[in-house]
Amino acid sequence: MVAEKNNIKRAILYLVIPCYNEEEVLHETARRLVGKMKTLQGDDKISNQSKIVFVNDGSKDSTWAIIKELHEKEQMILGINLSRNRGHQNALLAGLMTVKEYADAVVSLDADLQDDINAIDEMIERYYEGNSIVYGVRGARKTDTFFKRFTAESFYRVMDFLGADIVFNHADYRLMDKKALDGLEQFKEVNLFLRGIVPMIGFKSDKVYYERRERFAGESKYPLKKMLSFAFDGITSLSVKPIRMISMLGILIFGVSVIALLYLLVGSLLGATQPGWPSLIVSIWALGGLQLLAIGVVGEYIGKIYLETKGRPRFIIEDFLK
Ligand code: UDP
Ligand code: MG
Secondary structure, eight states: OHHHHHHSOOOOEEEEEEESSOTTTHHHHHHHHHHHHHHHHHTTSSOTTOEEEEEEOSOSSSHHHHHHHHHHHOTTEEEEEESSOOOHHHHHHHHHHHHTTTOSEEEEOOTTOOBOTTHHHHHHHHHHTTOSEEEEEEEEOTTSOHHHHHHHHHHHHHHHHTTOOOOTTEEEEEEEEHHHHHHHHTOOOSSOOHHHHHHHHOSSEEEEEEEBOOOSSSOOSOOHHHHHHHHHHHHHHHOOHHHHHHHHHHHHHHHHHHHHHHHHHHHHHTTOOOOOHHHHHHHHHHHHHHHHHHHHHHHHHHHHHHHHHHTOOSOOEEEEEO
16 A cells, blocks of 8 residues: 555645735634645645645735744745735735746635635546646635625626636636646736636646635725726736727717718708707717727726836745745
8 A cells, every 4th residue: 555655646736825914814724724735645635745835915914924933833834925015916926936846736725715625626636637727616606795796797797798718707716737837937917817817828627616605704805996906907908809899989979970960960051050059068078088988998008018018027025935
C-alpha cells in the first residue's frame, strides 16, 4: 500500500484566497481549509506539499497580523502581502502568479467560504481527468438576498447579451492548472476581469456545481458602488458592443430627425405654421443627451486605452511568507 502510494504522483494543490478586511472570518476559514486539505491528503488525493495561501489586499484591519500568526502556527499556510488595496481581481492575480511555479493546480476562492469547499474534491477529480480549468458554478442562490441575486444574475445576462463569453453564475471559484496559469500570464491587460479572460485561455475545461451560502461572519466587501463599477469594468473591458449600440442609436435618431424635418418643412410650405418651440426644444435635448452619452461611452474606452498604455503594475508584493 505504502509503496503504491509513493508511486502515484499526487498533484500539489494550492488554494489562493484574496482577503480584504477579513479579520472576522480568517481564523474560522483557516481552520476549515486546513481540515479540508488534511482530509484530501489523508485520502491521498493531493500531495503533502499542498498549501493554503492568503493574499492580503491592503486591509485596514488586523488581517495581515492574523495571516502571519496562522503562518507561524501552521506550516501549510502561506501569506502574501500586497503593498496596498488593489481590488479582488488583482489580489487574486497576485496570488495565482506567485504560486504558479510551486503548484500543479490552484483553486481560488473567497475568504468568507460562501462557496462550498466540498466542491474542491470534485474539481480535483476533474483535474485528474485531464481538465486544465474547472469552473465552480452556483447551482442555487437561495441564501443571497433578492437584491444581490437579481443584480448578479442581471449582470450575467447583460454580459451574455453583449457577447462576452462568460460562464453563467460562475464567480472566481475555479481550479486552474499550471498550463492554464501560464496562459493567463500572457494576458497583460491592466483592467483585469478574470471570469471574462479565463474562458479565452482555452484548453479542456469542465464545470462543477455547488450551492452558495451566506457569509458566516463579517459583511460583504462588495457594496453596491463596487459592484456597479465591477460590472461596468467587466462589460467595457470585454465588449465593444456598447460603442456600436450608441452608433446605431445615433443613426436611428438622425433618421427620425430627418423625417421630422421633412414633415415640418412640408407643413410650413403648405402654410400650416408650426409654433416651432416644442420640436426645437425636444430636438435640442434629445440630441444633446445622445451626444453626451456617446462621448461618455467613447471616453470610457479611451480611459481604458490610457490605463493600458501606461502598463502600470497590476500589483506589488511587499512580503511573501513561504
Ligand atoms: N476582496 C479583496 N479586495 C477587495 C474586495 C474584496 O481581496 O477590494 C476579497 C474579499 O476579502 C473576499 C472576496 O474578495 O475574499 C469576495 O468579497 P466578498 O465576499 O465581500 O464579495 P461578495 O461575496 O459579497 O460578492
Ligand atoms: Mg462573499
